[in-house]
Amino acid sequence: MTGSNTTGFTTLSAVTDERRQLAALLRTLSPQQWNTESLCAGWLVRDVVAHLLYASTPLPAYLLEVARAGGSNDRLNDLYIRRGRTMTLDELLTAFESTIRPGPLTRSAPRIILADTFIHHQDIRRPLGLPREIPEQRLAALLRHPDPFLRPRRRMRGLRFTATDVDWQHGDGPTVQGPGEAIVMAIAGRSAALADLGGAGVDILRERLGAAA
Numbered sequence: 001m002t003g004s005n006t007t008g009f010t011t012l013s014a015v016t017d018e019r020r021q022l023a024a025l026l027r028t029l030s031p032q033q034w035n036t037e038s039l040c041a042g043w044l045v046r047d048v049v050a051h052l053l054y055a056s057t058p059l060p061a062y063l064l065e066v067a068r069a070g071g072s073n074d075r076l077n078d079l080y081i082r083r084g085r086t087m088t089l090d091e092l093l094t095a096f097e098s099t100i101r102p103g104p105l106t107r108s109a110p111r112i113i114l115a116d117t118f119i120h121h122q123d124i125r126r127p128l129g130l131p132r133e134i135p136e137q138r139l140a141a142l143l144r145h146p147d148p149f150l151r152p153r154r155r156m157r158g159l160r161f162t163a164t165d166v167d168w169q170h171g172d173g174p175t176v177q178g179p180g181e182a183i184v185m186a187i188a189g190r191s192a193a194l195a196d197l198g199g200a201g202v203d204i205l206r207e208r209l210g211a212a213a
Helices: 011-028 045-056 059-068 073-084 089-097 104-108 110-128 136-144 152-156 180-187 191-196 202-212
Strands: 160-163 175-178
Touching (some): 011 045, 011 089, 011 104, 011 110, 045 073, 045 089, 045 104, 045 110, 110 180, 136 180, 152 202, 191 202
Parallel strands (some): 160 175
């Protein structure tokens, strides 16, 4: 199921739009911006894009790559990044644009693909100083269903999160409040987002992010 509500929002359509918006951004970037450090440690912007190409990999090929990586996400990511570094920027952009139309991986796990795409989109935008308007329904969906592979619940445990721009709250304890985008990024392990958050729980969250790093 893709998830929906009475206003017509679907997770699958949100993934498509998120990737379309990222592709539009990538078309405007200079070579220097493509080679800027992202929020992913050790990854340039071009490396983030190379990672996101997994969404267009045919399912049998993807499963084979997972097997070759021994089930390790780190080794699988290294495979995509090494492959991406053999490509020109135009080739990377063309390859990424091919992921806009949902493939089997996106259709099978749209919530996870949406969270992954969104986080990496912001991993690119934040260091480049390129903010954007994010649809409220998309933010709410991301707050309700964060990327489980990034272990957000461990960072959220014992804290009270409140988004100031969408109707969303979670948990009990010292408060962490701020824009939904900053909360999504912080619980995904991006310490750069902490500057946009306030409340007594921020120092606790900062310690958790530091310990994880």
